Amino acid sequence: MDPLDIVGNLHKIKPVFQPILSAINHGVIGHEVLARYKQDDTWLSLGSFFHDPDVPEEFKVEVDQQVLQLAIEEMLANNSDGMLFINRNAKQLMVNNGEDLMQLLLQYEEKGFHLNRIVIEVTEHDFDEDFESLSHLLLYYKTFGIQIAVDHVGAKSSNIDRIRQLEPHILKIDTSIIRTQNGDVFQDIMYSLSMLAHRIGAALLFENIEDDFQLYFAWKHGSRYYQGFYLAHPSFQPVDHTSLSMKISEKISGYIQREKNLLEQRHNFVKKWEQKVRSVLSKWEGPKKADIFIQSITEQFHEESFRMFVCHIDGQQVSSNFRKKTDTWELEPHKRGSNWAFRPYFLENVMQMKALNTGLLSGLYSDIETKEMVRTFSFPLTDQHFLFIDLRYAYLYDHECLLA
Amino acid sequence: MDPLDIVGNLHKIKPVFQPILSAINHGVIGHEVLARYKQDDTWLSLGSFFHDPDVPEEFKVEVDQQVLQLAIEEMLANNSDGMLFINRNAKQLMVNNGEDLMQLLLQYEEKGFHLNRIVIEVTEHDFDEDFESLSHLLLYYKTFGIQIAVDHVGAKSSNIDRIRQLEPHILKIDTSIIRTQNGDVFQDIMYSLSMLAHRIGAALLFENIEDDFQLYFAWKHGSRYYQGFYLAHPSFQPVDHTSLSMKISEKISGYIQREKNLLEQRHNFVKKWEQKVRSVLSKWEGPKKADIFIQSITEQFHEESFRMFVCHIDGQQVSSNFRKKTDTWELEPHKRGSNWAFRPYFLENVMQMKALNTGLLSGLYSDIETKEMVRTFSFPLTDQHFLFIDLRYAYLYDHECLLA
Numbered sequence: 064m065d066p067l068d069i070v071g072n073l074h075k076i077k078p079v080f081q082p083i084l085s086a087i088n089h090g091v092i093g094h095e096v097l098a099r100y101k102q103d104d105t106w107l108s109l110g111s112f113f114h115d116p117d118v119p120e121e122f123k124v125e126v127d128q129q130v131l132q133l134a135i136e137e138m139l140a141n142n143s144d145g146m147l148f149i150n151r152n153a154k155q156l157m158v159n160n161g162e163d164l165m166q167l168l169l170q171y172e173e174k175g176f177h178l179n180r181i182v183i184e185v186t187e188h189d190f191d192e193d194f195e196s197l198s199h200l201l202l203y204y205k206t207f208g209i210q211i212a213v214d215h216v217g218a219k220s221s222n223i224d225r226i227r228q229l230e231p232h233i234l235k236i237d238t239s240i241i242r243t244q245n246g247d248v249f250q251d252i253m254y255s256l257s258m259l260a261h262r263i264g265a266a267l268l269f270e271n272i273e274d275d276f277q278l279y280f281a282w283k284h285g286s287r288y289y290q291g292f293y294l295a296h297p298s299f300q301p302v303d304h305t306s307l308s309m310k311i312s313e314k315i316s317g318y319i320q321r322e323k324n325l326l327e328q329r330h331n332f333v334k335k336w337e338q339k340v341r342s343v344l345s346k347w348e349g350p351k352k353a354d355i356f357i358q359s360i361t362e363q364f365h366e367e368s369f370r371m372f373v374c375h376i377d378g379q380q381v382s383s384n385f386r387k388k389t390d391t392w393e394l395e396p397h398k399r400g401s402n403w404a405f406r407p408y409f410l411e412n413v414m415q416m417k418a419l420n421t422g423l424l425s426g427l428y429s430d431i432e433t434k435e436m437v438r439t440f441s442f443p444l445t446d447q448h449f450l451f452i453d454l455r456y457a458y459l460y461d462h463e464c465l466l467a
Numbered sequence: 468m469d470p471l472d473i474v475g476n477l478h479k480i481k482p483v484f485q486p487i488l489s490a491i492n493h494g495v496i497g498h499e500v501l502a503r504y505k506q507d508d509t510w511l512s513l514g515s516f517f518h519d520p521d522v523p524e525e526f527k528v529e530v531d532q533q534v535l536q537l538a539i540e541e542m543l544a545n546n547s548d549g550m551l552f553i554n555r556n557a558k559q560l561m562v563n564n565g566e567d568l569m570q571l572l573l574q575y576e577e578k579g580f581h582l583n584r585i586v587i588e589v590t591e592h593d594f595d596e597d598f599e600s601l602s603h604l605l606l607y608y609k610t611f612g613i614q615i616a617v618d619h620v621g622a623k624s625s626n627i628d629r630i631r632q633l634e635p636h637i638l639k640i641d642t643s644i645i646r647t648q649n650g651d652v653f654q655d656i657m658y659s660l661s662m663l664a665h666r667i668g669a670a671l672l673f674e675n676i677e678d679d680f681q682l683y684f685a686w687k688h689g690s691r692y693y694q695g696f697y698l699a700h701p702s703f704q705p706v707d708h709t710s711l712s713m714k715i716s717e718k719i720s721g722y723i724q725r726e727k728n729l730l731e732q733r734h735n736f737v738k739k740w741e742q743k744v745r746s747v748l749s750k751w752e753g754p755k756k757a758d759i760f761i762q763s764i765t766e767q768f769h770e771e772s773f774r775m776f777v778c779h780i781d782g783q784q785v786s787s788n789f790r791k792k793t794d795t796w797e798l799e800p801h802k803r804g805s806n807w808a809f810r811p812y813f814l815e816n817v818m819q820m821k822a823l824n825t826g827l828l829s830g831l832y833s834d835i836e837t838k839e840m841v842r843t844f845s846f847p848l849t850d851q852h853f854l855f856i857d858l859r860y861a862y863l864y865d866h867e868c869l870l871a
Contacts, residue, residue, distance in 0.1 A: 086809040221627035223659050227652055230838075248631055255627050255663040261811050262655050264833025285811045287835075319781050319808045326818045377723050404723045405490040407665050407689045414730045419823060429668025431691075434634075 064100065066118045069109070070125055075101040076109070078134035079297035082307065083148065083268065083290045086282060089312040090304045093146025093182070095270075095290065096134040097297055098126060113152070120155045127151065128167055135171045143301040148182045148212065153189040153197050161200045168209070179208035184235060186214045198228055212268065217252055227263060234260050238291065239271045241280060247436075257285045275314070282318050283467075328464035329424065333440065337422040339363045340442045340450060347444045350375065353382035354394065356444075361385060361392045369433075370453040373444065376413050378404025381448065416443040427459075427466070438465065468504065470522045473513070474529055479505040480513070482538035483701035486711065487552065487672065487694045490686060493716040494708040497550025497586070499674075499694065500538040501701055502530060517556070524559045531555065532571055539575045547705040552586045552616065557593040557601050565604050572613070583612035588639060590618045592626075602632055616672065621656055631667060638664050642695065643675045645684060651840075661689045679718070686722050687871075732868035733828065737844065741826040743767045744846045744854060751848045754779065757786035758798065760848075765789060765796045773837075774857040777848065780817050782808025785852065820847040831863075831870070842869065 069076070080094035098113075099106040113123055131149055138147065151164070164183075172178050183204060185197070201211050212233035213226060218240050226234070234256065241249055260267050269281035272291030281289055294309050295302070304311075339360070346359045353373040361371065365387070373382040379402050384395035403409050412423055422442040430437045435456040442450045459465040473480070484498035502513040517527055535553055542551065555568070568587075576582050587608060589601070605615050616637035617630060622644050630638070638660065645653055664671050673685035676695030685693055698713050699706070708715075743764070750763045757777040765775065769791070777786040783806050788799035807813050816827055826846040834841045839860040846854045863869040 087805045087807070089806070217628065221629075223625040223627060223663075224621065224652075224656050227655050227659075232835075248628075251631050251663075251666050252628050254666055255631075255659060257811055258662045259655075259659040261832045262658050264835050264838050266835055282809050285809060287809065315806070315809070316781075319814070322808070322814050323781075323818065326814055330818065330822060377720075377727075401491045402493070402719065403491070404726070405686050405689060405691065405719070407661055410723070410726050410730055414727065414734065418734060419825065421823065428665050431636075431668045431670055434668050 064102065064107070064112065066112060066115070066122055069100060069112055070122045072100075073126070073129045076126060076129055076133075077101070077106070077299065078130045078137065079106075079299055080134070080137075080301045081290060081297040082295040082302055083146070083288050084294055084304070084307075084311055086287050086289070086315065089315065091145060091302060091307070092288065093148060093180070094301050095148035095150070095184075095297075096130060097150075098130045113150075120152075120158050123152070123155050124158050124163055127155070128163060131164075131167060132171075135176050138301055139171075139174060139176060141301060143303075144180075145301070146180050146182050146210070148184055150184045150214070153185055156183075156185065156200060157193075157196060161204070165204070165207075168207075177208070179210070182210040182212050182233065184212045184214045194225065201229060217249070217256060221252065221256065223259060226259065226265075230263060231265050233266050233268050233288070235268045235270055236281075236286070237271055238269045238273070238277045238281060241277060253284045261285065278311075278314060279318055279321075282315060283322070322467075325464040325467045328462075329467075332462070332465065333422055333424050336364075336367075336440050336452070337442060340422070340444075344444065347448075350381035350448060353448075354385075354396075357382055357385050357450075358392075360450075361387075364452055367440075367454050367458050368452045369455045372398065372451050374403055374413070374449050374451060376417065376447050376449070378402040378409060412441060413443075413449050416441060416449060417446045468506070468511070468516065470516060470519070470526055473504060473516055474526050476504075477530070477533045480530060480533055480537075481505070481510070481703060482534045482541065483510075483703055484538070484541075484705045485694060485701040486699040486706055487550070487692050488698055488708070488711075488715055490691050490693070490719065493719065495549060495699075495706060495711070496692065497552060497584070498705050499552035499554070499588075499701075500534060501554075502534045517554075524556075524562050527556070527559050528562050528567055531559070532567060535568075535571060536575075539580050542705055543575075543578060543580060545705060547707075548584075549705070550584050550586050550614070552588055554588045554618070557589055560587075560589065560604060561597075561600060565608070569608070569611075572611075581612070583614070586614040586616050586637065588616045588618045592619070598629065605633060621653075621660060625656065625660065627663060630663065630669075634667060635669050637670050637672050637692070639672045639674055640685075640690070641675055642673045642677070642681045642685060645681060657688045665689065682715075682718060683722055686719060687726070726871075729868040729871045732866075733871075736866070736869065737826055737828050740768075740771075740844050740856070741846060744826070744848075748848065751852075754785035754852060757852070758789075758800075761786055761789050761854075762796075764854075765791075768856055771844075771858050771862050772856045773859045776802065776855050778807060778817070778853050778855060780821065780851050780853065782806040782813060816845060817847075817853050820845060820853060821850045 077099050078096045079099050080096060082091045083093050083095060085092040098109040100109050112118055134147060168178055168181060205211060210232040212235050213229060213231045214235045215237055216234045217236045266287040267285055268288035269286040270290040272278050272281060272289055272293045274293055278289060278293060295307050343360050347356050357371050369387045371385040372380055374380050380399055382399060384398040385392045386395060416423055420443055422440060425439040427436050427438055437456060438454045438459060440452045440454060444450055481503050482500045483503050484500055486495045487497050487499060489496040503510040504513050516522055572582055572585060609615060614636040616639050617633060617635045618639045619641055620638045621640045670691040671689055672692035673690045674694040676682050676685060676693055676697045678697055682693060682697060699711050747764050751760050761775050773791045775789040776784055778784050784803055786803060788802040789796045790799060820827055824847055826844060829843040831840050831842055841860060842858045842863060844856045844858060848854055
């Protein structure tokens with residue numbers, strides 16, 4: 064399509080609305096608006112027009128303004144509530160200092176379309192050259208109650224300090240990278256992003272969800288909002304959840320039961336391991352004989368563990384490292400005296416074990432020495448000494464509930 | 468200094484060694500090597516030479532090779548063990564496909580300096596143009612046992628997916644950004660980086676540590692290694708910990724006691740809150756009367772909390788939101804029916820409360836609605852229903868142990 068044809072035929076352009084669903088109330092909380100252009104009798108996407116760097120930004124602004132105007136009028140006419148997500152690339156926003164968009168929105172606010180229903184989606188990566196200007200413009204929009212979403216997070220836009228600086232309301236994750244990326248890589252990235260979002264108070268929105276697995280993945284990683292063909296296709300009118308064929312409530316109920324089940328199974332493992340340690344607890348004769356104690360328990364964790372040691376509550380390792388070599392356990396006495404209190408959660412965890420007198424299973428993390436994913440089961444031998452049992456990746460891998 | 472003078476007078480160049488200390492054994496685990504140039508009777512830093520983009524990369528390679536050679540010979544002559552950290556910018560590494568460096572290192576391996584003692588520090592941000600080539604080259608170096616550190620993380624190089632792709636052994640954090648950045652911002656970034664590092668098995672190294680507060684900050688954020696003038700200045704010979712005036716063991720012991728103290732105080736808060744809820748537990752008459760129950764307890768948490776609600780173990784909110792307005796608590800009945808099971812740790816936490824029948828205090832996070840930092844205290848009313856008490860930031864702020 065010739066960009067001139069498009070700009071010269073604004074009457075052939077219509078907005079379509081793609082529903083966005085909420086994990087909280089399972090309803091449609093808003094729509095992303097996209098543009099369609101009528102050629103002959105077909106409505107075509109204008110994606111290529113907007114992504115073409117040779118199309119002048121002013122053209123894009125003109126088309127976007129037209130689409131936004133039609134979209135808001137449609138929503139006002141339909142009494143349709145909820146949010147309106149609009150896409151703006153960074154360069155486009157900066158045309159005329161972003162005032163065109165602001166003026167249009169203020170005009171509609173007078174007609175009853177509140178600014179806090181607008182979410183502007185931007186890609187920070189677009190803006191390598193002049194990130195500070197983008198940041199200031201978005202701050203200006205925010206003062207009107209407009210929300211900001213950072214788009215394509217996890218693919219290009221995963222810069223921790225930039226995301227922190229923008230303080231967006233929403234991080235949009237492109238679910239299709241689950242398909243293109245190696246699974247472990249994406250899991251690590253998602254874990255980090257979900258911790259970042261939690262910490263800075265940004266909601267996650269997974270888009271391009273195309274099947275049940277992806278919806279489950281999004282839910283499991285803390286996604287508050289969902290979007291994609293699996294949930295609903297774009298249509299010429301905004302919708303509510305009653306018109307969706309996809310029953311997201313049932314899906315999410317299923318995920319909750321599945322997750323509870325996994326947690327229950329994991330809890331049973333912890334109980335079993337606690338029992339094993341309790342059964343030999345009488346053999347603990349103080350830190351100086353810590354190696355002898357571990358010797359008495361290696362057999363019990365031969366299948367599960369590859370490394371064991373005992374620490375004092377202040378972090379100091381009081382035993383050798385016991386490291387499994389195929390069938391035997393080798394001692395690394397030089398590890399005695401190491402201090403592990405600097406590690407994230409170490410002191411918090413030993414204090415909790417001391418208080419509750421129960422064992423504790425860590426989350427998944429990568430062992431610095433072996434670079435393999437591990438979990439650590441720990442147990443209070445006394446209120447001053449704690450046994451650490453590092454679990455083999457191959458063992459975790461064989462039990463879904465330990466990997467989840 | 469004229470770059471030509473420098474390259475023409477390689478005999479005036481000497482390496483200096485800056486010690487890097489370990490949180491684990493409190494000893495010197497290695498040194499970063501830096502270059503000094505003798506002008507008249509003063510030894511000058513070559514920082515400006517290396518950072519000048521107009522100096523040809525070939526010049527920098529030549530000087531770096533000379534410095535590295537002298538450094539390794541010094542270490543071999545002194546029988547000094549430990550790691551050797553070397554800086555290479557990305558462009559420089561790519562000269563001649565990085566083979567100059569590799570050949571030099573292999574030459575010294577034959578003389579007994581093992582490749583696994585070398586850590587190459589790179590800045591991923593330098594390499595926007597050709598990140599894939601850098602990534603491949605580093606992978607090649609790794610196959611020889613050479614370690615990789617990503618430098619300047621937290622400032623420029625905080626791209627989650629790039630760091631994940633490089634799988635570095637070490638993330639180097641420039642501590643000086645504590646001074647230039649807003650505190651909250653830096654805390655959020657550090658939290659995210661430390662979670663990322665934990666997950667991918669990278670060790671944190673805080674550099675440019677200049678005072679006690681910065682050392683404490685580094686330790687508290689899980690830093691395994693430390694470097695900076697506060698610990699030791701660079702010197703012409705590699706050193707061991709016996710020659711350092713700074714007693715890092717004593718410092719770290721102090722941090723551990725301080726941290727344990729804070730955790731103890733925090734634990735006492737939790738105990739106190741548990742007691743308050745237990746004292747009214749008899750008023751719980753099931754989910755249908757959840758609002759009446761909360762009404763009976765708002766007074767008790769008037770100072771601490773700004774929001775309270777009750778959820779079923781499956782995530783469903785069975786009460787209104789109670790929200791404090793100055794002196795009264797307002798009800799938001801429309802929140803009943805919300806499902807919070809998608810939130811990170813929700814199901815894990817309720818299952819744990821059910822199993823142990825104790826309350827639980829969450830970590831610090833940003834509330835999505837208020838954007839303020841909060842913690843949530845939760846308590847099992849029965850094995851199916853849980854009370855959530857969101858704590859006000861101002862209250863946390865008044866109690867250091869709740870902020871830490």
